[in-house]
Amino acid sequence: AIGVKAFPLSxxxxxxxxxLFLGSSVYAAGVSGEVKTFINTLDKNVGKVVNFSSAAIIESTxxxxxxxxxxRGITMSDKEFHCRGSFTVMHRGKPDKDDLKSVATFAKEVTNG
Structure with missing residues (x-):
């Protein structure tokens, strides 16, 4: 939506x-260990982090x-995007097309694009 490529946490x-748009995955109602490890590699050359996430149970990461x-001494944007995600039978089909439209709009707003 904003012309940037997504990269793996590795x-x-x-x-x-x-x-830095950071998709934070959830494991057992908390941010996954992989995301925590990634955050620990960040340095102050990152201007700010913008969080986006999807989870079946928790409201936000x-x-x-x-x-x-x-x-890490890095600024965190006060803006975030979160939508429901599916887990077993809960919220089946989420995120859906409407969620993808909403996150695209969110990214454009954050970047004034």
């Missing part, structure tokens, strides 16, 4: 990153991610 972040990002 790839280091370009040191000239103004805005924002506060958990913000705490981890703040420990």
């Amino acid at each position: 790839q280091p972040v370009d040191p000239d990153t103004d805005i 924002y506060n958990q991610v913000k705490k981890l990002v703040k420990k």
